[in-house]
Amino acid sequence: MNYEQAAEKLARFGQEHVLKYYEELTEQQKEALLTQIEGTDFSVLSHIENKNDSSIRGKITPLSSMQLPQIREKEAEFRAIGLEAIKRGKVGAVLLAGGMGTRLGSDDPKGMYNIGITRKVYIFQRLIENLLTVVKEAGSYIPLYVMTSDKNHEATVKFLKENDYFGYKEDMITFFMQDMAPACDYEGKVYLEEKWKISTSPNGNGGWYSSMHKWGVAQKAIEDGVEWMNVFAVDNVLQRIADPCFVGAVIAGQCVSGAKVVKKCAPDEKIGVICLEDGRPSIVEYYELTEELMNARDQNGDPAYYFGVILNYLFKVEDLEKIREKRLPLHVVEKKIPCLDSEGKKVKPESPNGYKFEQLVLDMIHELDSCLSFEVEREKEFAPVKNKTGIDSVESARALCEKNGILL
Numbered sequence: 333m334n335y336e337q338a339a340e341k342l343a344r345f346g347q348e349h350v351l352k353y354y355e356e357l358t359e360q361q362k363e364a365l366l367t368q369i370e371g372t373d374f375s376v377l378s379h380i381e382n383k384n385d386s387s388i389r390g391k392i393t394p395l396s397s398m399q400l401p402q403i404r405e406k407e408a409e410f411r412a413i414g415l416e417a418i419k420r421g422k423v424g425a426v427l428l429a430g431g432m433g434t435r436l437g438s439d440d441p442k443g444m445y446n447i448g449i450t451r452k453v454y455i456f457q458r459l460i461e462n463l464l465t466v467v468k469e470a471g472s473y474i475p476l477y478v479m480t481s482d483k484n485h486e487a488t489v490k491f492l493k494e495n496d497y498f499g500y501k502e503d504m505i506t507f508f509m510q511d512m513a514p515a516c517d518y519e520g521k522v523y524l525e526e527k528w529k530i531s532t533s534p535n536g537n538g539g540w541y542s543s544m545h546k547w548g549v550a551q552k553a554i555e556d557g558v559e560w561m562n563v564f565a566v567d568n569v570l571q572r573i574a575d576p577c578f579v580g581a582v583i584a585g586q587c588v589s590g591a592k593v594v595k596k597c598a599p600d601e602k603i604g605v606i607c608l609e610d611g612r613p614s615i616v617e618y619y620e621l622t623e624e625l626m627n628a629r630d631q632n633g634d635p636a637y638y639f640g641v642i643l644n645y646l647f648k649v650e651d652l653e654k655i656r657e658k659r660l661p662l663h664v665v666e667k668k669i670p671c672l673d674s675e676g677k678k679v680k681p682e683s684p685n686g687y688k689f690e691q692l693v694l695d696m697i698h699e700l701d702s703c704l705s706f707e708v709e710r711e712k713e714f715a716p717v718k719n720k721t722g723i724d725s726v727e728s729a730r731a732l733c734e735k736n737g738i739l740l
């Protein structure tokens with residue numbers, strides 16, 4: 333793309349300021365900027381005008397969950413089915429590690445965070461250790477796919493290699509990168525992070541399967557016989573990954589997806605709840621949960637929207653293929669965006685200064701015909717590290733690890 337074409341594209345989206353410093357740039361920087369302008373989808377910016385649209389929902393009704401007593405009764409049967417699928421190479425694990433982890437406040441990828449006290453215990457290490465318990469039980473490795481972003485790819489790959497993949501087999505790990513989206517101020521003008529670079533942010537965890545496909549990784553997985561993918565967040569240091577019981581329950585239930593859920597600890601806990609929306613499985617984010625839904629009761633008198641998702645889902649690959657081209661809702665999220673100020677000086681804001689644009693994996697559930705809501709024990713499987721202190725923090729995760737006998 334040449335200068336005139338770039339200027340014309342920017343003018344169409346009201347983003348002419350992107351070329352403000354063009355004359356000051358080296359030839360290489362000019363080229364980098366023109367290439368970025370060519371590859372950027374500025375149409376996402378128009379979403380800030382109707383940023384509350386994603387909260388316009390269909391009719392919400394309860395979805396019953398498979399609860400712990402029922403799971404315990406059938407555990408042996410489920411485990412056998414799950415283990416068989418794992419042994420036959422039908423289950424892959426997808427680590428969503430493309431996020432920025434801004435709340436944790438470290439510049440490194442979140443998985444590199446050390447939660448240890450007397451020894452080093454990295455978040456990546458905890459996840460791989462958990463996965464290795466299943467590898468041991470099944471007697472076969474589970475293909476592990478790691479999604480990174482432009483912001484943390486190199487550091488992630490280097491760190492895992494340097495640490496010998498924490499004992500995982502190198503050739504069972506595949507990396508792929510997610511896409512980025514421009515980040516803008518409250519008026520919808522994209523920020524610059526350098527005079528030759530538009531500020532971008534990872535485009536949310538909802539694009540994981542289409543990115544996997546874009547990189548040829550999904551096609552290879554299918555060729556290798558992977559039929560199920562267990563997608564999980566980087567920050568829950570206790571979660572069981574490729575859990576045979578969960579996999580077996582979803583297969584036995586003939587569902588095309590499954591979501592691990594926990595009982596909420598308070599009606600207003602900041603966690604998305606599983607439900608039906610216009611008769612299809614769906615997840616309502618905590619900020620969309622009305623007072624009425626929060627206090628609703630089901631026919632047994634129990635809270636109707638009581639089970640929260642922990643970002644650990646199982647998807648049938650065949651059905652993922654069917655929805656690959658679908659555009660998921662775009663969420664407009666307020667965020668601290670490092671940028672240049674009006675004098676061209678770099679700033680790292682202390683509080684949110686604009687918007688990023690994200691698609692979310694939870695919206696994929698609504699596109700699918702069925703989802704098994706599968707309860708797990710909160711104290712044993714839910715220790716997210718979102719913040720340094722307080723709720724869902726390094727502190728709370730450490731306490732839960734210790735409760736579960738993990739030496740820190």
Ligand code: UTP
Binds near residue numbers: 432434436510536567
């Ligand atoms: P979070 O919603 O906690 O976002 O991600 P985050 O970026 O890690 O952290 P904050 O909000 O900036 O503090 C939930 C999961 O989704 C992944 C994260 O890596 C984490 O595993 N994720 C999030 C992606 O892979 N890509 C994204 O664009 C966003």
